[in-house]
Amino acid sequence: MREFQYVITDKEGIHARPAGAFVKTAADFPCKISIAKGEKEVDAKRIFAVMSLGVKCGEEITVRAEGEQEEEAIAACSEFLRKYL
Amino acid sequence: MVLKGKSVFGGIAIGTLRIYEKKDHIIKRRRVTDVLEEETRFLAAKEEAKRQLAELYEKALKEVGETGAAIFEIHQMMLDDPDYLEAVCSMIKTQEVNAEFAAASTGDNFSQMFAAMEDAYMRERAADVKDISNRVISILQGGGAGAMEAEEPFILLADDLAPSETVQMDKSKVLSFVTRGGSTNSHTAILARTMNIPALIGVDIPEELGQEVVVGIVDGYQGILYIHPDEETLARYQRLKEAEEQKRRLLKELKGKETVTLDGRKINLYANIGGVSDVAEALANDAGGIGLFRSEFLYLESEDYPTEETQFAAYKTVAEAMAGKKVIIRTLDIGADKQVDYFHLEKEENPAMGYRAIRICLDRKELFKTQLRAIYRASYYGSISVMFPMIISVEEIRQIKEVIEEVKAELLRDGIPYQEVEIGIMIETPAAVMISDLLAEEVDFFSIGTNDLTQYTLAIDRQNANLDRFYDAHHEAVLRMLQMVVDNGHKGGCWVGICGELGADTALTETFLRMGFDEISVSPSMVLKVREKIRSINCNSSAISSPVGESCLHE
Secondary structure: OEEEEEEOOOOOOOOHHHHHHHHHHHHOOOOEEEEEEOOEEEEOOOHHHHHHOOOOOOOEEEEEEEOOOHHHHHHHHHHHHHHHO | OEEEOEEEEOOEEEEEEEEOOOOOOOOOOOEOOOHHHHHHHHHHHHHHHHHHHHHHHHHHHHHHHHHHHHHHHHHHHHHOOHHHHHHHHHHHHHHOEOHHHHHHHHHHHHHHHHHOOOOHHHHHHHHHHHHHHHHHHHHHOOOOOOOOOOOOOEEEEEOOOOHHHHHHOOHHHEEEEEEOOOOOOOHHHHHHHHHOOOEEEOOOOOOOOOOOOOEEEEEOOOOEEEEOOOHHHHHHHHHHHHHHHHHHHHHHHHOOOOOEOOOOOEOEEEEEEOOHHHHHHHHHOOOOOEEEEEOHHHHHOOOOOOOHHHHHHHHHHHHHHOOOOEEEEEOOOOEOOEOOHHHOOOOOOOHHHOOOOHHHHHHOHHHHHHHHHHHHHHHOOOEEEEEEOOOOOHHHHHHHHHHHHHHHHHHHHHOOOOOOOEEEEEEOOHHHHHOHHHHHOOOOEEEEOHHHHHHHHHOOOOOOHHHOOOOOOOOHHHHHHHHHHHHHHHHOOOEEEEOOHHHHOOOOHHHHHHHOOOEEEEOHHHHHHHHHHHOOOOOOOOOOOOOOOOOOOOO
């Protein structure tokens, strides 16, 4: 399993559009990918779940990947977050 | 009736009001026996909903661009969300209910989750969930999605509008959106901004408008909705709207076009600005440069003498924003009707003819040097010219040049970069006109300030309403002076411009061109109007609309 932490810098937080795009990025990989804020951890491939975290600007999230292509998945997710959020 | 709201986009709309009727889905809970078939029905409807959303995405992409269209992509993803699908399907299976009921209940549950969130933006998303569920339900019920049809353009009043409702509308018919709810993040607001139509939110719209056709006005600048406006209000807004439409038409037709006459004569058409914030309007109206940058604002807005740094920052910002286009900064023109406390100027009997402008600067050299240093420092960042107001003698220019030489020597000594700055003067006193041949030897350009020149020449105070019938902006004396200045300027190698109010008087544009003016500088909002006029003029043709020498004859 691999994971990394990231602090959201977009002033609107993970709003609908980036949530959708993030879910799409995650869906490209066969491994399990999750996103967690505090205690709450959700499946990163489910848009309602990701949006339900309600991640705001300045909050830290943890992205975890486990299984096939986990390394590539982590790289792709981290690149996405740095670029858009 | 006058209702206040919050504007999300400026503009004025006048038209009939229509209240948007939401299509209500009456959903009955039914027991189904074949749950598998019901699940298949739901999944088929979901696929159809996704197909419709894909179409809406394409439509929105064309109409409002990617940002506005993205929501329909999110909606498709929501319809494929495993949590959502599982919730609907398990409800059908375990409770043996119809697909419509399961979709509606699940939609409610999910939208309540969003509605309960702290974040205002996320709360808005509750509407998205309802929207996708309603789409699926419509399909299950065999109905199409409700579109609003109309023959005539109208102002749309609604609680709030879902994205799919707005995209399905015939938007060529919508003049404005006014909603009870909504926020600056809501789809209606975003859509209004992309469509460039006025929109208000948070308006307490009455439940009923009655049966007859109701006219309304939306003032998107002030956030006001008028229902049944009186004739005076209506007329006032009609005029405003016409002015706005003309502006829009000019922009569309003339932005990016050259300022050139039919016979191919080019002229520099610049804008007058009174502060850094006006640059945006000058650029939006396609000004070829700044013909008059009044520097007084720096002094008027301040409690004490503005520092060199403050001034430098303002001049540099404008120079950079204009990206190499000419910026003509006029040095301090305080006194007369513009008073600043910290200057401690004595009260005068006749301030218009008193201690003002260059007279103060030449007396208070440190003040003048501070401004000139700031201007020369900023010259490094663009194409800056400087001009001096209220000149009456050659001696004044020589004194000014001495100060400039000192400033340049200091900058050189301090290793601060600057570029050569074109030096010009305002011609706004009859004295300057009469010796314009001598003045032309000393400077690079003239810019005529017609407001003061007219008042000094006619000895008429513009502020005095009793004198209106004696005042003639096109007075032959003034027109002859203009011609004299152009001729003397050109003989002495100067280019000559006009930056007073008269410059925007399109009845005189042809006269100015024939006189030989090289530049006209007007307020930003007038730039395109003057450009339109110039592009319609042929200086080769003999028909002259308002030549010099004619206006005095019929008086």
